[in-house]
Amino acid sequence: RKQTLTNEERYITEELKEREVRILTAQDDLNELEYDIFVGLRNEVGEYAEEIRNVSRAVAAIDVLCGLAEVAIYQNYVRPTMTDSRELKIVEGRHPVVEKYLPAGFFVPNTAILGSKNVEENNSGITPYPAPDLIILTGPNASGKSCYLRQVGLIQLMAQTGSFIPASSAVLGVSDRIFTRVGAVDDLATGQSTFMVEMNETANILNHATEKSLVLLDEIGRGTATFDGISIAWSVAEYLATEILSRTIFATHYHELNELSSILDNVANYQVTVKELPDKIVFLHQVQPGGADKSYGIEAGRLAGLPDSVIQRARQVMQQIEKHSKIAIGLRKGIKKKEEEEVITVEQLDIFSEEFGDSLL
Ligand SMILES: Nc1ncnc2c1ncn2[C@@H]1O[C@H](COP(=O)(O)OP(=O)(O)OP(=O)(O)O)[C@@H](O)[C@H]1O
Ligand SMILES: [Mg+2]
Incomplete structure (x- = not known):
């Protein structure tokens, strides 16, 4: 007998008691068993950790290379020739992402040539390449300046990671760094206005770029009063072309910067062309030598409503x-x-x- 209550008696047998204990501890036993099995498995895997890590590294490398190979074949990429010089010559380059968003054949390929002086020229006997160090890129709103600038950066980056590239051919000198200053963002949380972010990033570029760097600047100076902006843009461009001698593309709406090329030998003007019809403008997205003289900004405003x-x-x-x-x-x-x-x-x-x-x- 186990217990006596007002209206009932409770009995228990030895066998029932054992069963009760087993039921009450079942969950704990289960957990313990599972943990033991887990520890066993972990130890077993631990013994082969080195091998497993090596295999997964190899699989990851194969995966990346297969991905690059696949995209190279399906998107018609070519193998760039990499050199130690400062030469950058991309023939009929394309933007790998924008190209994919447009219907086939709509993307207009563009050539880019930069890097007139060769750092190694004295040692290797390579003659200087007749190309500018700094390109001032002008053109109307939405003509394709930012796209061109970014495609040059992406192609250089892809080439240096070992990928084929979206172009018909390319010779690329290895860059020590690719600096970009694109887009307008602010960082109010850390007390940085849009223009301060822009200036900080520009300062970082001017303080760290070398003649082996690729520098891509999209509309530096537009975040302040026009004349302050032009003045900053002008002196930044001049500094890059004369002091740092990095390879630089500088996209801008300040057409005044085109004057730089008449003062400095290693600066060239390029423009993204449009065709002006009586009632509208047609974007050709073609990069050509010369400077634009109009931005058609009001036209862009009209199109936007x-x-x-x-x-x-x-x-x-x-x-x-x-x-x-x-x-x-x-x-x-x-x-x-x-x-x-x-x-x-x-x-x-x-x-x-x-x-x-x-x-x-
Ligand atoms: N080479 C190209 N071929 C086809 N379409 C292009 C090409 N380049 C740019 N585009 C198209 O034009 C659009 C505008 O390009 P992008 O933003 O580069 O112009 P932008 O000149 O920088 O204009 P903004 O002066 O307003 O910044 C892109 O979103 C893209 O769809
Ligand atoms: Mg732009």
């Missing part, structure tokens, strides 16, 4: 500004030497002058 009255007013304002600003002339005449840069700061007052204000009203 800004109200008609805003567009008309913008055209009026632009006409006035074009009539009154002498900035391009100022740059041509005044900035042959660095010390004379103050010349353009006077210009900014123009916008606020009485004459200018009256003509807008």
Whole structure:
């Protein structure tokens, strides 16, 4: 007998008791058993850890190489010739991602040639390559400047990781680093405005780039007042072309920067072309020598759906500004030497002058 209650008696046998204990401890036994098996398995695997790691590394490498090989075949990539020089010559290069988003045949391939002086030239006897160190790339909004800039960076990166590349041929000097300054972001959490982020990144590039680096700058200086912006853009470009001698592509809407090429031998102007029809512009996405003189920014605003009255007013304002600003002339005449840069700061007052204000009203 086990227990006596008011209305009942409880009995238990030896066998029932054993069964009760087994039921009550079943979950713990189960866990213990499972853990023992797990530890056994872990020890067994541990003994082969080295082999397993080696095999998985090899499988990962094969996986990456198969991936690169597959994409190389299906996307028509070619093997670049890698050199120790500063030469960068991509013939009919394509942007690997943008190309995939467009219907077949719609992507316009473009050639890029950079790196006029050869670092090794004295040792190896290689003659300098007749190509600029710095390209000033202009062209209307949405013509393809950013795309071109990024495709050059991606192709260099892909080549240095050992991949084939989207081009019809290429000779690429190994870069020590690829620096990029693209896109507009801010970092309010750490107290950095859009322009401060841009300047920090630019400072980092100017402080660390070497003549073996590839530098890609997309619209440096646009995050501040126009004349501050142009001045910064100008001096950054000049510094890269004369002091650092890195290979650089500088995409910009500041057409004034095209003047640099008439002052510095290793700077060239390229533009992404469009065709102007009476009622619209057609994007050709073709990169050609020369500098653009218009951005068609108002046209881009119209296409994006800004109200008609805003567009008309913008055209009026632009006409006035074009009539009154002498900035391009100022740059041509005044900035042959660095010390004379103050010349353009006077210009900014123009916008606020009485004459200018009256003509807008
Ligand atoms: N080579 C090309 N072939 C076909 N389409 C292109 C090519 N390059 C760019 N595009 C198309 O044009 C669009 C705009 O290009 P991108 O952003 O490079 O212009 P952008 O000149 O940098 O303009 P913005 O001055 O406004 O920054 C891309 O999203 C892409 O769809
Ligand atoms: Mg762009």
